Amino acid sequence: MATVRPPAVSGLFYPASAAELRSAVEGYLRQAPARNGSPAPKAVIAPHAGYVYSGPIAGSAFQTFAGAATVNAIERVVLLGPSHFVPFRGLALPGHESFGTPLGAVKLQGEGARAALRLPQVRIIPEAHVREHSLEVELPFLQVLLESFELVPLVVGEAEPDEVAEVLDHLWGGPETLIVVSSDLSHYLTSDAARRADRATADAILSLRGPLDPRQACGAAPINGLLKAALAKGLTAQLLDLRNSADTAGDPTRVVGYGAFAFHAPG
Numbered sequence: 001m002a003t004v005r006p007p008a009v010s011g012l013f014y015p016a017s018a019a020e021l022r023s024a025v026e027g028y029l030r031q032a033p034a035r036n037g038s039p040a041p042k043a044v045i046a047p048h049a050g051y052v053y054s055g056p057i058a059g060s061a062f063q064t065f066a067g068a069a070t071v072n073a074i075e076r077v078v079l080l081g082p083s084h085f086v087p088f089r090g091l092a093l094p095g096h097e098s099f100g101t102p103l104g105a106v107k108l109q110g111e112g113a114r115a116a117l118r119l120p121q122v123r124i125i126p127e128a129h130v131r132e133h134s135l136e137v138e139l140p141f142l143q144v145l146l147e148s149f150e151l152v153p154l155v156v157g158e159a160e161p162d163e164v165a166e167v168l169d170h171l172w173g174g175p176e177t178l179i180v181v182s183s184d185l186s187h188y189l190t191s192d193a194a195r196r197a198d199r200a201t202a203d204a205i206l207s208l209r210g211p212l213d214p215r216q217a218c219g220a221a222p223i224n225g226l227l228k229a230a231l232a233k234g235l236t237a238q239l240l241d242l243r244n245s246a247d248t249a250g251d252p253t254r255v256v257g258y259g260a261f262a263f264h265a266p267g
Contacts, residue, residue: 028059036067043179047258060241061260080222081134081182092125109150164225183219185257191246
């Protein structure tokens with residue numbers, strides 16, 4: 001097994017040049033409203049399409065802790081996204097030591113991986129990670145924002161909300177742990193229909209009301225687990241951005257919806 005999981009969509013979903021990639025991410029972060037001085041959220045939901053389509057909305061999610069008073073406390077990111085290519089049951093770790101992007105390699109946290117593997121729904125499935133973009137596209141935002149962090153990357157296959165929530169509970173930690181769920185919303189509706197559908201999905205997320213289904217969000221399985229965990233932990237959800245590909249760079253007759261959400265701890 002290779003120690004570094006190489007990038008699969010560099011030059012496709014985002015720039016292959018490190019300088020261009022950093023500039024693009026910094027630009028998306030600058031476009032989002034600044035929220036300096038507030039505590040970092042415990043969790044965010046961010047989209048995972050090509051940056052030309054979803055980059056501005058992802059910037060809205062990650063900007064919530066760009067200037068947060070507690071951002072320096074973040075040492076570990078638990079990153080969950082859906083499987084687009086490999087069907088499997090449960091949640092999958094990659095079996096690598098780090099994830100690579102043009103900005104460098106992000107080390108996987110062995111302690112977090114071992115904690116997750118104690119649960120029967122978590123396995124090491126390298127093939128689930130080989131082509132998967134849902135985790136990879138979030139990493140450059142994290143690399144630009146955080147000076148140093150370790151990663152627990154979980155691709156979510158067919159999994160019940162309770163199963164995902166149990167994994168999150170095992171990895172919840174304190175202010176040193178950030179949870180990122182990667183998901184787009186509706187797929188291939190007209191722009192007007194997508195706005196209506198995505199607004200209903202956003203309302204369900206804001207009320208911590210699941211379960212969503214894959215027609216509402218391709219990352220429904222990890223979102224449903226986060227909603228269940230957030231409800232149990234007393235978190236509140238905040239809508240940061242809700243747009244679709246017609247608002248950024250796409251055809252209005254066949255769009256993909258994107259939402260950015262933050263989840264805040266009580267107080």
